[in-house]
Amino acid sequence: MTERQYPHPVAAIAYLLGGFPLSLFTFITTVVFMCVGVGTVVVWVGVPLLVAAAALTRMFGNMHRFWVRTLTGADLPQEQVLDNPDAPMLRQWRAMLTDRRTWRDFAYLMLEFPLSIIGFALAVVSVPLVPLALWVVPRYAWLHSQLAVAMLGPDRTADLTAKAERLQASRARGVDAAEAERRRIERDLHDGAQQRLVAVAMGLGRAKGKLDADPELARALINEAHADAKLAVAELRDLARGIYPAVLGDRGLDAALSSLAAKCPVPVEVTVTVEPRPPAAVESTAYFIVGECLTNIAKHAQAEYAAVRVWRETRAMGDEVVVEITDNGAGGANLRPGGGLAGLADRAATIDGVMTVVSPLGGPTVIRADLPCVW
Structure with missing residues (x-):
């Protein structure tokens, strides 16, 4: 929601009226668990209570995200309560208690409660006062939602750190x-x-x-x-x-991949729709991924046919070229360290691309590479 797209007055009143009981419940529950946990942490009973408070904080944060998103359309994706459910319990507890997102959600719950009281009062008072309902309440609801976006939205610092590490x-x-x-x-x-x-x-x-x-x-x-x-x-x-094959530089991906398919002993259907032409590094990476996969299909897959699809997708961070190779062979391919597919994944990673392999025993095998056009 942009700066001037205020919610409809009826939606704003419903948002503020319904948000108050939600805020009251989440605030009281979180504060009780947190205070009791802190007060009993010296006898170790408080540790699981603090963990429970952290888990509840994340759950309540998701409830507020859902409420804000439903009535105002704000961009607030749900967050996982447990980032790694398969990890040992103590590691999960430590991760939850030290995660910035937990404490951002907690800060929002503490700050949002008094604001919800004000919003509830405005919504109730505005019912008989039409000018207040038409002008003040939508703007207050919008400001309230922007606070939720700022505090419950994706952690930009953590996202940038993760991206830098990746x-x-x-x-x-x-x-x-x-x-x-x-x-x-x-x-x-x-x-x-x-x-x-x-x-x-x-x-x-x-x-x-x-x-x-x-x-x-x-x-x-x-x-x-x-x-x-x-x-x-x-x-x-x-x-x-x-x-770097000459046909790729001269005529592009369609001709280059068709040439690879023509040399493969397994029948291959090729579909390429990537206009405008992607950067040379993307074309080269896509070409070698398809070439290696077709070689593996011919040698190991026992497939009767294969298909190569390459297309362009528009994403929020820029266009991507998606390469997908499918065969009906025996399956069992995987990204094992030191293997050929792992080498292709490394090659895709040089331009910040990601490669995935889905190949159950018995097939079919689907190998996909998402290659950004800007990195």
Whole structure:
């Protein structure tokens, strides 16, 4: 709700009238549990009471979020009471008592109660006074909802901290992925094209020494060196294509992925709708994710068909390119550390992308990558 979108007077009166009993109940319950918990903490009985107060605070915070969202349309998503239900109980307790969100909710409950008394009085008084109902009450209800948005809404500091940590981790994974790629290119050069070029140089050197004494042998050595040179050129071309395929740079994702699908022994249906054309880093990441997945499908999936869908989605933080590869194979794929799919996830992380794998035994397998166009 923006600054001038005040709620309807009837909705504002209902909001303030209904909010008072909710505030009264949540305020009294929270204060009782908190005071008793603090007073008995020296004999350890207060610890579970404080934990209960923290849990109730989060639950009551969600109740207020629902109430504000229902009647004013404010953007207040529900928060989890337990962030990690599978963790040991003591760890859950500690996390709840030290979480900023718990204490933000508690501060809101304490501050909102006296304000709800004022709002309730305004709503009751405004019923016979039409100007008050039409002008004052909607504005007070709007201010009340903005307080809820500020205190019960997402914790921007915590969100930014979490995002910074996630970006730091993704950059570290990206550096590792780039280093692994560098080693692969170095290995391919050393074992492939470099050996071929050494053979070419040695063959030409032998041919040079035999030109006068044995022209036929020199000709054969030159022909052999020529064949090795062509093989070296082919290997260098394949290596360059592995770094960034020419068709991707020239014609975009649709043509590049169609080319990959045509080489796959499993029938693949390709659908690409990403206009306008995404950044080169996004295209490259999408291309290699699809290429590796199609290779895995051909080798391991025992699939009869596969589908590749790539489309653009508009999100609040900017556009994303979504890559989805599906097959009807045996399933069982997973993001195990050191595996090929984990390497693809690391590659996606270099541009702040996220990859997920759903592959139950018996199939089908769905691999999805969400790649932001801005990072």
